[in-house]
Amino acid sequence: MSRIAGASVWEQEIYDYACGHLEREGAMLAEYQRLAEDGESPPAFRYLANLIFADERRHHQLFMDLAESMRQMGEMRAEDEPIPSLRGLGPDRDRILAVTDQLLAAEREDAKELQRFAKQLKEVRDTTLWVLLLDLMQADTAKHITILSFIRDRAEKASY
Numbered sequence: 001m002s003r004i005a006g007a008s009v010w011e012q013e014i015y016d017y018a019c020g021h022l023e024r025e026g027a028m029l030a031e032y033q034r035l036a037e038d039g040e041s042p043p044a045f046r047y048l049a050n051l052i053f054a055d056e057r058r059h060h061q062l063f064m065d066l067a068e069s070m071r072q073m074g075e076m077r078a079e080d081e082p083i084p085s086l087r088g089l090g091p092d093r094d095r096i097l098a099v100t101d102q103l104l105a106a107e108r109e110d111a112k113e114l115q116r117f118a119k120q121l122k123e124v125r126d127t128t129l130w131v132l133l134l135d136l137m138q139a140d141t142a143k144h145i146t147i148l149s150f151i152r153d154r155a156e157k158a159s160y
Contacts, residue, residue, distance in 0.1 A: 007074030015074070018067035022060065029056050044129060051136070089151075089158035100152035104145060111141045 004015055035041065035049035065082035072081045089096060118134045125131045 004071050004074035006076060007070075011070055011074040015067055015070040018063045018070065022063050022067065025056065025060055025063070029053070029060055032056055047129065048132075086154050086158075089155045093155050093158050096155040097152060100148045100155070104148045104152065107141055107144045107148065111138060111145070114138050114141060 004012055007015065032049055032053035036046055036053045038046060038049075041049075069081040069083040072079065114134055114137055118131060118138070121128075121130050121134065
């Protein structure tokens, strides 16, 4: 791992962790890709391996963005970081609050509908992937609610 010129100890530790995670995750990412593309495996296994592979690719990108953002912050570069700061929410505060309230309501309703729909699929729980996929969609909906709540909370605290 490289040293960041001008970085604090904390910045360097975060950068080192992100880079180390990327190295460790690389082999796992390759294995998921291999499993997703393995024509010898049952289709259901390949399908699920591909779902995990897509998530792991996104996680890999997030860690790359974190490492680069930390490098740019430590080097005090003026360019936009891959993971932007929360500065600047104030001037757009009212619009952000309105849209996040609207989206939070929709996501919460979606969560209720997914829960109702999952109950209808109990009979095929052991013969299809459908219940698992609905569970994953419910987890994604919960994640969306977490993201929207985070941004709404930060916008609410932002000053003009």
